[in-house]
Structure formats: structure tokens, C-alpha cells
Amino acid sequence: MWRKLLSLNTRYIYLAIVVMVVIPVVLKVPLPTSPSEPTQKLFDHIDTLEAGDGIWFFLDTRPATTAIHRPQLHVLLHHCFSKGIKVVGFNPLAPEATGMGRPFIQEIAAQYGKQEYTDWAYMGYTPAGLAIFSAMSKDIKGLYSQDVTGKAFDEIPVLQQFRKYSDVGLVITLAGLKTPGYWVKYAQTPYKFPFASGVTGPMIADQFPFLNAGQMVGMMGGILGAAEYEGLLKKNNIRKQFGIASASMFVQTVVHYILVAIIILANIATFIINNQDKKDRQARAEARAKADSGIE
Amino acid sequence: MEIVSLWVIAFFSLCIFSYLYRNNPFYKFAIHVILGLMVGYMFLQQVTIGLEQLVVSPILEELGRPSPDAPDILIQRVLPLLVASLIFTIFVPERRWLSRIPIGLLLGYGMGYMLTKSLEADVFKQLNATLTQSITAISGDSIFRSRWPAWGQFLPGLSALTVIGLTIFYRFRMQHPTIRTIIYIALSLFICSLADSIMILVGVLTVLSYFFFSFERRGLVEEVSRVGLVFMMVYFGAVFGNTVLTRIQIFIGQVDFLIFKWLGGTWQALFRG
């Protein structure tokens, strides 16, 4: 049996991976998560907003982290659109993200029948660098003359309501870069508005000082944060099913655990077989010795 | 049109994935389609447009001006074109050696550029970073101590005791690998509980000494280079383990696309659209 394990055809491993990935993704099998405190706080904050309020989100990220920020943005949008909250997106600090934002919103907006320009808008990149932090406290019209589709600023109704920090109920940055620190330092501290972040796994540890100081109302940490948020959406009957984040968290956990398990099993197998071989060899040597002596 | 593009993407993706079972005609077909496409793309991009923009267009433009700047255009356009076309002599067996001239120029350029750049960017910069870190933090920060304060208190003493104790023992059992290993671990615990920068310095020096070519690996050199190898193995293991997560996430994204966008989209188009 041990020998069979060691000479396992790699195709079975591939098949196992396909099964382990496809089934949970199709059935949206969730990883049972208990929401961590930052995620719960973020959810609670958005839950207190009312229909007609607005949030701004900032994609401070690169396409490489799409796999993390797409689910994060999706859970936020589900929450917002189901409550009638309006959404405006930007990526002034990360030019590479220009192409990412609008399709992400479109996917969810279609499900809730929300219209571009009246319920949401995506503004894209503007080359102002860190100057946006102060500019946005006054009026975003100074930064953007048109949105990412080329529609003029004045023709977009949703923008007329939400023109500065104090107009919106939450500013959230989905960051793959080191921007949450800048946001807290240059924008939240001087202008005082509800601020939150969604970050990648390695960045989570850096956010706790801001959370503890109350500079962030909440945080979504990595794909796990998105999964927790999906759990909260389900629990509060906002969405009927879990999304891709919960499913991929489940998949990740299963794949990692099974991988570790088979690595350890294979090592045990090697150890046992080596011992057996050693014994066999000894036995054979003894037998040969006996046989030799017998001949003599 | 969107459905067509979904099907095209899905078809090629599935063709590629089918290689996991074994090499098969679908995979070969998909790969050769891409090969043909990309060779055509490279031909367009690099050869046709490159030649036109680098040579033909500037020459015609220069000649069209009132007073053509002939020497400049000869040195910048015509001469390099002649030299570069020497590469085609590989088709003429007797003159094949001429093709080495443009290749030699290319390689000379690359290596000359590399020499100063890698000295500046890799050697000097990395040595500088190591040294700066060590100097500023000889009594400095340790993740070990700062994040596990309780352990940090007695870890240095414990590991130092282990090292001293075992070293005395080691004198009598010189070749015992387990004891040597324990000494290594205790020693590294001791060092890493002092300061991260010292650990990094030790790591850099031992790994560098792993690559000494002109000493026989015996005695001290062997011990030191083995420590270096351990450092490298820690790095390789950590990098490998850390990559699994992101790679699987990409595959999940691909599955998500295939199931919900491709199948779901087709379903919608057929029965609801």
C-alpha cells in the first residue's frame, strides 16, 4: 500500500485538484468563517448608511492582485446596491488599475438593475499624485473633467451629489500598494471622514495601528476578509448564497491541507519502505550467509 | 459576438488544460495555432514595422529634406543595416563566419552594459544594504524578541547554554550529525534572538562562502557552507510554499470564468436572451 502511494500517477493529483476546485466553486461551498472584528466593523458601518447615501472606493492596486480585489469589491457592491447606496470609483494612485474598475462594477450593477451615471460611476486615473488627498476635500471636479468612458463631469448626475469627502458616507481603498498609510496620514487625519481599507494578505499586519487608533472604521484583509464579508451578507439575508471569495477560501484551505497531508504521508511511506528494504536486505544477507555456510 | 469570443477563449483554455491528461491532438492544434499567430505577430511587429521605422522611413525622410545630412544617415541607418544583414551569411557556408560580426556587436553591447549595471545595482547596492542594516541595528530590532516578548527573554540564555553545553560534548563525539544539527539550531536561535540584522549578516556571509570554488570543502569551510545551504533551503522552501496560494487563486479565477461566464453566459444567451 505504501509503495502504491509513492508511485501514484500524477494524473490522480491533477484530477483531485480539479475536483477540489471545481465542485466548491460551482456549489459555492463556503468556508465557515466567524467574521473577524475589522470586517464586522466595516459591515456595520455600511449597514448604518441609508439609501441615497454614497461611498467612494479607490482601486490602489495592480492587475496582479485582481484575484483578491475583485471579490472584495464585489461584496461591497452587493451590500451597497442592495441598500440603494450610490457608488463612485477612482484609481488616481494606480494608473494600471484603469481598465479594472468599470467591468467589476458592471457585473454586479446588472444584477441589481443599477444604471451607470445615475447609480454609479467610474472615474479612472488622474495624474495628480498625492495632491488628490487635499484636492478631494474641496471638489473632485478640479481633478476630473470626465469619467473613464469620456462622459463630461457635469453630465453625470451621481457625481453632483458626492463631490467632496464630507458628502460621502465612506471612503474605502482597495489597496495592493502601500497607500492606506498615505490615506490615513494625508486625508483621514486632516479632513476626518469615515475611512476603511481592503488589503492583500501581507499588508494586514500594517493596518492594525490605524484600526486601533480609530482612523479606519474597518478593514477587509485579503480574500479571507471578503469571505467573511460574504458570510455576513448571507447572515443578514442580503445575499442568498455565498460568493467566489468564500468558495475560494474553502478551496484554498482544502488544497493546502490535502497537499500537506499527502506530503507527510509520502514521507512516512518513504520512511517505512526504507526500513522494510533495510530489513529485507539484512534478511537476505543473513539467508545468503546461512546458505554460504551450508555449502561449506 | 460576445458569445463567440467566450467560446473561442473557452475552447483554447480547455485545449491547454487537456495536456494535463496527456499530449493530444487538441492541445497540439491549439499550440500550433498560437505558434503561427505569434510568429506572424512578431514578423509584423519586429520585422516589417521595425525595418520601416528604423531604416526606410528615416532614410526617405532625410533624402526628402532640402540639404540631406548624408554622413549621419550613413552611420546611423545604412551602415548598421549592412552590418546587420551580414547575419544572413549563415546561408552561405563559406562566408558563414561573417554572421558572427553582428552577433559579436550585440553581445559586446549587452555584456558591457551588464558589467557596470550589475556591479552598481546588485553588488554595491546589496552589500551596502547589508552593511547599513548591520551597522544601524547591531543592538537592534528582532522580530523574535518584539513579537514574542516572553520567549525573547529567556531564549538567548537557553540557546547559549545549549551551544556551550553541546560544544563541550561535541569535542568527544566529533562526527555525530544529530548533535551538530542541534548545535546549529541552538546557535541560530541565539543569533536570531539577538537581532535580525545579525542573522541577515551571518546568512549573507555563509551563503557567499557556499560558493567558494577555490577551497576544498573540508573542515571549517564545509561547516560554514552547510550553514549557508540551510539558509538557502529556508528561502527556497518559504518561496515555494508562499507561491502555492497565488497560483491556485489564478486557477480558481479560470474555473470561475469557465463555469459562470462561459457556460452561464451561453445558458443565458440561449434560453433567456
Place this chain on the structure above:
Amino acid sequence: MQTALPIILCSLTCLVLIISHFIPHEANTVVFSQIKGTWYAIIKVAGYAIATLAVLRSHIRRLQARTTDWQYSAVALVCFLVFPLTYLFDNIRENNALFATTTFSDTIDVSVLRGATVQLEPVAGETYSGKVFKIDGKKRRLTVKLDLAISDLGKSGQSLRIGEQSLQLSVGETIIIPSKLMVIKRKGLFFQGLGRPLSIKKDGVATSWVYDNVVSPLDTTMFALVAFYICSAAYRSFRVRNFEAGVLLATGIIVMLVNSPPTSLIWDGVFPAKTAVDQFFVDKALINLKDWLLAVPGQAASRAILIGGALGLVTQSLRVLFGIERSWLG
């Protein structure tokens, strides 16, 4: 002669490049940027030309000889024609000309633009000059560091800042390139005069359709294959053969376990942090361990490998400089 001449030329080029690194004088920048822009680029073009010939020749041979899998060579040869055809199709459709290089122009142009000073027109009627400092040909993006005067601030429809700033050019924006080397766009079958704008435009409809639906997805799919291979490789070769392999295995497993979230939960459940001595087993103990592995011993090893590799490269360059590295001669 047959070996000496190429070696001497190679060594001399190498020497000239090294010397030029120490000369800040403008003569140096002119000469070397032009060598890079013309000599180097033209030799590369010749390389691609001969490579294309080689591919076509080898597939035609396979087709003629009816070797194994000759059918796929036929597929490749047919597909070779696809991009040139879509390119011509797009040009005729959009420009009424056969060879107007709007398609692909960004990809090739931008590499020629490296380090050039260009003028930007972010909004019609406003021009700013700046230096190209980052080029991403694949994503058709060009970043330009602007040389702004104080008086330019606030004037523009775009919000501009002085100093270290990059302006992202997206599709459709125009840059004007004063240098004659970089004039690219033209209309009709033939060439026009100087000073015309180069547009960063999308590929034509047909070309971009084929590229986006056949070529781009392949990259993601190939990348996704790594998920399978990384697992089978881990299973196959993470064995404790000796101490070093054990270290590799242990760090790999620790990092993998820490990356799956329930581990910390289980860990905290088993070892709740109640007393001060339990601090070792507090909340983030495993994550701390992973961070430490990557940040301290990992950094040391990667740094030393980089230093060693760079020294090896320097020696390699010196071998080329002194003319004793001759394996490239064949």
C-alpha cells in the same frame, strides 16, 4: 581573421560601453542613445527576420517531408498569415491605406522612445514637454516625466504638479515628438513630412479581437497550469532525504499551513493566550513565524545569491572583454 575579427569587435563594443558609463558628457548620450536606437535595434530586427525565415522553413520542410504531426505545421503556416491579414484589413477599413501604422505602432514606437524628450498634449491646445521614463509596450502605455514651469500649474484642464510626476498616457492621447528619429504616423501609402503626431491608439478591430480572444487568454491559462504542477512537484520531491531537504520541507509546510486561514484559528483554539508565558502562542504566532522566515533568513539568502550571481556576471563580462569567452562563436 574568422574568429579574431568578431572577438575584437565584441571586446571593443564591450569596452566602449564600460567607458561610456563614466562619461556624463552630452557627446556620450547622443552617441550611445543613437547606437542603442539604431545599431542595436537594427541588428535585433535582422535577428527576428532570420528567425521568422527559420520557422517558416522548418515548418514547410516538415510539411514536405510529411514527418510526424505534419498537419500541425500546416495549421501553424495558415495561422502565420492571420495577423498580417487582419492588420491589412484594419488599415484599409480605418485609414483607407495599406500600410498606415496605427496598429501596433505603440508597441514598436515606444521602445524607440526610451529616454526621449517628447511633447505631450493632454488636452487639445496644451503642450508640455517631458522625458519618457517608463515604457510598457505590451500594455500600450507610456509614462512621461513632465518638465513643468510654475506658470503651467493650474492652467491645464488636467491637474498637473511640478517635479517628480508621471503622466499616464492612455489610448487616444496625443504626443508630439520633435526628433526626426521618431516620426512614425503617416497616411496613405507613402510618407509625409516632419513633426506629425504619434497617436497611442488601440489596435484595429480585427487584430485586437484575435489578440484578446486567442493570444491573451493563453497566458492566463498557462499560468493556471502552474497550480497543478506546483502541487505535484511538492508531493513528489518534498522528502526528508537529508537535513537540508528536511529544512526545505519544513519551511514549505509551515508557510503553506499559515497561508490557509483555519490554521491560525485552530492554533489559537489549542493554545489560547491566557498567561504571559503563553505569549509565544498568541494570536499571530504562526503568521509571525512565516513573516520572519521570509524577512530574515530568506532575505539573507536571496541577497547573497544576488551578490554572488552579480559577481559571476561581472566575471563573465570580463571574460568577454578580454576575449576569452568564445562559446558564442559556435
Place this chain on the structure above:
Amino acid sequence: MKIPNSRLLTLHRRSLCASRFLAAVSGLLIIALSLFGFIGIAAGAQQVTPKQVNVPTEMITVQPGQTLADLAEKYFGDRRQYKRFLEYNNIPDINTMKPGDRLQVPVNSNESTNSDQVAPNTKAGKSATPVTESTPTLAIAESTNQATFDSLQTAEVEAVPEMIPPTEVKANDVPNDAIKKGRGTIIITWTAPEDTTNVKGYHVWRKAMPDGNFEKITKKPLKLSKSEYLDKTATGGQSYVYQVASVGASGLPEAAEVVSASSKPAIAQGNWYNTKKSYLLLTIIIFSIITLYYMDRGMSGKDMFIRRIAALDTIEEVVGRAAEMGRPAMFVAGNDDPDTGSTMAAFSVFESVANYAVVTQTEVVVPVQKPIVDQVLRSSLRNIFTLAGRPDLFNEEDVTYEVDNQPAFIGIIGDSMAKYNPASVFYFGDFTYESMVFAEMGNNVGAVQVAGCENPKQTAFFIVGCDYCLIGEELFAAGAYLKRDVVQMATLLAQDRIKILAFLALLLGILISIFNPGKGNLVLDFLTF
């Protein structure tokens, strides 16, 4: 067919003389160049400077076409008295006065010379004051027409008595730069006045040398804390003089300015040697000398020890395994251009792999991703067959250029692995994520794999996926080691010595900082740019 092994392995000992000559020439050139650079710095430091004298003097600038004799006629009335300028100036070489050099001369009221005007053209109605005795260091050099002087002196007393201009205004060409688009950079430095109570900031004024007017080149006043300004708009080759004005603090008339004395003229020009990179040059020279020394030792047949490198020793065995099994060996040269270091290293490894393969009559399959790499590898293989005496066995198709696109090339490798079923596979050069894919594809067809990669991160995947792996610099050492060429081995020895230097530099730096904490660190300075 049996080929004598020794003949193949001594392939690369040809024309050692030529390489020795080349090495010497290149080394000499580098050394000569560096000497030239250092002499250049030393020579640039010598300038004409004024002496302290007790007669009223003024500063003039030597114009193009003007000789010292011409000036002597103008100021002393006699062309032969040109040596009298030595009483007023320290002149390093009296025979080589350059246009733009500044001379101190006795005041010559009869002539209107090109002496520097002190008063800038300030805005009408606003007061502007030139330098006075309050800046003693400049007083000798910069006294002008007495009448103007007096009137301005009065004006100063009436308008802004407390404001003092900056002193020691100096203008110099910025070193280590070039003229770009006709523009160069000049750095202006000054010392802040002792009493800055009424000074809000500074303005910089500039005058193009022979007959320009003073123009203000700063748009806003510079901050008081500043003591230097980079004039980036200077035309290259043009001589300029500068003045720095103190700008009045609030309460005083808005643009009240007190102007300092003029600086000496400065010309923005490109420099021929970057002094900041001297350490790098020194390092390259040391490396070259060490390498040349060991090469020389190698050529003269001295014994050199290079230890056995286990991963490299296996290459021969791995090729041999393919021969035993009657299956081909595959060589992949990475995904980088031919002019990069790792691809160069791959070329030399390929030579040895192909040598072993030809000796053992193993077929070699070489799919290539980059153009020109295939040319090099093909002619290398052809050459090896020719030297083995069997040019007829060489097949052009053994080395095939496939496609310059990463995913497509990975796909082709997958197909080739299944098609040729290689018994041994070699990966040398630069790789990215395909490292893992290749290693597993190769393993699935049961090949023994050897890899060498410069990139530390991808090495991790090769370590896990392949049977043998070269780490970091072993890749660059591989070619030299496998060929057993004395001269190439010598460079490895040199590289080791260089590494010991780096090693010692680190230790020395640490020691210095332990025993001399908080002070300058020689090693750190050396490593900093």
C-alpha cells in the same frame, strides 16, 4: 564511431596568444582611461585668483581674442608690461589665459571696459542696493564707478538700512552632468548674511557675460534656509555671472532687494568624467587586474585548484544516461535575449553538453525561444560535429527556433517533450514562471533534469522540480568549469578572490562601526553612490 575524447576537450585552447594580447590591450586601455580621468580632475582645479593689493582695482573677464599683451596696453599703456598682472593675480600659467578667465586689474577710468556691473536692473521705483563695505571679502574685487557707488550708498541708508545681502556668492558648473538640449546647469552657492532679521528670502540674478543685462531668474523668492540654487536654464558654453539678492521681509516695500556682489563667471558645460563613479571604476580596474593576473598564471601553466562542483560533475552522467537509454537529450536556453549574462552562460554550458552528446552519439534537441540564440547554438553544434570528424551527422533541425512568446513556447516545449521523449533535459539561462511547468513536464516523461538559473526565486522551483540544480553563480562558473580550459578556470579563481574582497569589506565595515561608532565609515562610503 568512436571519437577521441581529449581532442574535443582541448577545443578551446586555440589562439591563446591572441586572447593574451587582447587582454593586455584592454587592460592597458582601462588603466589609461582612468588615469586620464583623474588627471582631468586635478587639472580642472587650477584657476586664476586675485591677490590682495592696496590700490583700487576691478575685475575684468578675458574676452575671446584678447591677449594678456592687449590688456597690458590697455591698463599699463605698454604691451610688454603684461607680467605686471602677476602683481594683482595668482596666475598658474601666464601663457595660457583662456577667454572667460577673470583678472584683477587696476581701475582704469579712461576706458569703459567689460567690468561687471553690480547694480541689477530692478523694477522702476523700487530701491535696490549694491554691495558695500559690509561685505569685506568682496570689497576689493568689486568696487565700481565712484559716483554711482556714492549715490547708491545714500539710497541704501535711507531705504533699508538693516538689510544685508548674502556674501561669498559663487557660481560653478555642476560637475558630472551633460548639456541637454543646449541647456546646462550651474550651481550658485552663497553664505547667508549674519543678520537676517529683515530678510525674507533670496532672489538670484543672472547676466550673460560679454554684454547682457542682469535678469532675475527666480520667480518666487527662495527660502531663507537655502544656500544654493541650481540654474537649469543656462545655455551650454555661455559664460554667466550671478548675484544673489536679499528680499525684504514684510513691512518693508514689497520687492525691496539688496544685491550681493557678482560671482565669478561660470560656464555650463558637459563633463568628461563622472567623479561620483570613481569607486566603481576603481573596482572594475581591481577586478580586471586580478583577473588578468590569474589568467597570466593560468597561461604560464601554474597549478590552479578549483574544487569539484557536484551539480556540474553530474552533467556528463546525465548525458550518458540518455545515451544508454537511446533517447535524446534536450537543452532549453531560457527566455532571455542573447546579450544577457545568463544566456551567455547557457551558450558555454551547451558547448559542453553537446560535446558529451556527440561523444556518446546522443541526439540533442534544442528548442529556442529567442532569435539569434538559435543561430549561436546551431553553429556551436555544427562546429562540434565538424571537429568530431562527422559533419555529415549534423542536422540543422536539431536546433529549432520556435516562437518568441512565453506561453506559446511553454506549449511547444510540452509538445516536444511528449514527441521526443528525452531522457535528460537541461535548463540553463533565465526563466520565469515556466520553471515549474518545464520541470514537471520533463518529470512526467521520466527525464533526469539539470537546471541553472540566476533568478533566486525561480531557483526555488527548480530545486524542488529538478534532479540537480545550479544556484546563482554556479551557472556562470559552469561553462568555464566544464571546459576545463586553464584560462577560463583562472577567471573563476579570480572571481573567488573578488568574493573574498567583498567578504572582507563587509567584515571591515562592521568592525569599523563597532570600534568607531557614529563616525564616517570608509567601507560604507565606498559602497554608496
